[in-house]
Amino acid sequence: MYKVAILGGGVNGFANAVKIKEKFRDFEVVLISKDFSPYTTGDGSGGLWYPYLCGDKTPERILMRWGCETYRLLHKLWLEGGHNVSLVPMYYLHQRKETYRRPMWASHVFGYHELGPKELQYFSKRYSSQYVAGEMFTSFVSRPPTIISYLEKRFLELNGKIIHADITSLSDDILKDYDVLINCTGLGARTIVADKTVYPIRGQIARVKAPWLCEVVMDNDRENYILPNADFCVLGGTHQENDYNTHVYIVDSDMVINGCTDIIPSLKNAEVLSEWVGLRPGRNEVRLEAEERDNKLIIHNYGHGGSGLTLFWGCATDVLAILEDKLKQKVKKISKL
Numbered sequence: 207m208y209k210v211a212i213l214g215g216g217v218n219g220f221a222n223a224v225k226i227k228e229k230f231r232d233f234e235v236v237l238i239s240k241d242f243s244p245y246t247t248g249d250g251s252g253g254l255w256y257p258y259l260c261g262d263k264t265p266e267r268i269l270m271r272w273g274c275e276t277y278r279l280l281h282k283l284w285l286e287g288g289h290n291v292s293l294v295p296m297y298y299l300h301q302r303k304e305t306y307r308r309p310m311w312a313s314h315v316f317g318y319h320e321l322g323p324k325e326l327q328y329f330s331k332r333y334s335s336q337y338v339a340g341e342m343f344t345s346f347v348s349r350p351p352t353i354i355s356y357l358e359k360r361f362l363e364l365n366g367k368i369i370h371a372d373i374t375s376l377s378d379d380i381l382k383d384y385d386v387l388i389n390c391t392g393l394g395a396r397t398i399v400a401d402k403t404v405y406p407i408r409g410q411i412a413r414v415k416a417p418w419l420c421e422v423v424m425d426n427d428r429e430n431y432i433l434p435n436a437d438f439c440v441l442g443g444t445h446q447e448n449d450y451n452t453h454v455y456i457v458d459s460d461m462v463i464n465g466c467t468d469i470i471p472s473l474k475n476a477e478v479l480s481e482w483v484g485l486r487p488g489r490n491e492v493r494l495e496a497e498e499r500d501n502k503l504i505i506h507n508y509g510h511g512g513s514g515l516t517l518f519w520g521c522a523t524d525v526l527a528i529l530e531d532k533l534k535q536k537v538k539k540i541s542k543l
């Protein structure tokens with residue numbers, strides 16, 4: 207029986223905890239984190255399924271695999287109902303043709319098509335911008351706290367344990383008895399494993415009441431997006447690299463609210479409920495790999511940038527596969543002795 211500690215109580219930490227505990231029921235699996243829902247980055251995020259700002263070095267076919275598996279989970283939750291997952295039409299519009307490229311995952315989502323001249327003409331009129339390219343498909347928008355609490359419940363039902371602690375490094379005393387550490391600390395990896403290639407991508411959003419909107423619109427050139435979920439509509443958003451400030455900037459409120467209202471003028475009638483700033487764990491490549499240190503197996507799973515809610519389930523499958531493989535290798539080594 208192995209002792210496994212998952213570090214990080216965000217969407218990735220809980221997804222990994224569920225997959226590992228479901229596979230290895232007799233292992234002691236503990237999730238250790240400094241913050242829990244609703245105070246993780248994922249809780250405040252827009253909850254849209256869309257691979258976005260997740261590093262240009264992560265191979266697209268891998269992103270596709272992680273993303274498509276998560277898309278299938280969201281579809282299942284949507285079919286079940288009660289999980290605050292909405293199925294929504296999504297338009298990604300470009301004012302310059304060269305910024306549009308058909309993504310590899312296009313044939314794996316519902317109804318993907320490149321927008322034709324008539325649709326572009328219509329959207330240019332409707333959203334008061336000159337669009338020359340774009341894509342449309344059906345995506346999912348979730349309320350992230352509901353997804354995290356769904357995963358947490360699944361983990362606790364399997365007798366998973368939760369510990370509240372601030373980790374300073376993988377050599378901390380609290381971790382000494384564990385054979386396996388799964389590092390899902392997002393931006394926290396910058397200190398915990400001194401990975402200076404993970405950096406903050408500051409995102410400021412506004413939440414507004416606009417129940418008449420039920421489609422996602424992203425404008426590639428203005429960097430604005432409109433994401434209606436089951437309870438409110440998220441207007442975004444900035445992506446300022448290496449900015450750690452989590453206070454609301456007035457200038458960004460203006461860019462977010464006025465920028466989105468320029469795209470959808472009816473937003474001028476939407477009541478602003480709140481504004482929020484979060485720090486995406488940016489990295490030029492999602493780090494999902496194993497290493498061995500001090501006789502422990504460590505599997506890193508962090509740096510999901512603006513796509514944690516898009517990739518979490520697929521990434522958790524790969525972490526589980528690495529763990530199973532390493533354990534098999536260990537058994538082989540022992541049986542050879």
Ligand SMILES: Cc1cc2nc3c(=O)[nH]c(=O)nc-3n(C[C@H](O)[C@H](O)[C@H](O)COP(=O)(O)OP(=O)(O)OC[C@H]3O[C@@H](n4cnc5c(N)ncnc54)[C@H](O)[C@@H]3O)c2cc1C
Pocket residue numbers: 213214215216217218219238239240241242246247248249250251252253254255256371372373374390391392393394395398408409410411442443483484485486487507508509510511512513514515516517
């Ligand atoms: C404005 C904004 C909008 C976004 N919109 C979307 C979207 O629409 N769709 C999408 O897919 N993604 C979106 N994201 C990105 C998404 O929020 C992240 O990719 C996601 O939160 C990453 O999840 P995670 O579990 O890896 O990290 P986090 O959510 O950051 O969780 C990390 C966990 O590790 C814990 N931790 C960190 N350091 C320590 C430590 N020293 N000791 C103990 N525990 C520690 C934290 O307490 C936390 O529980 C958005 C982000 C922002 C900021």
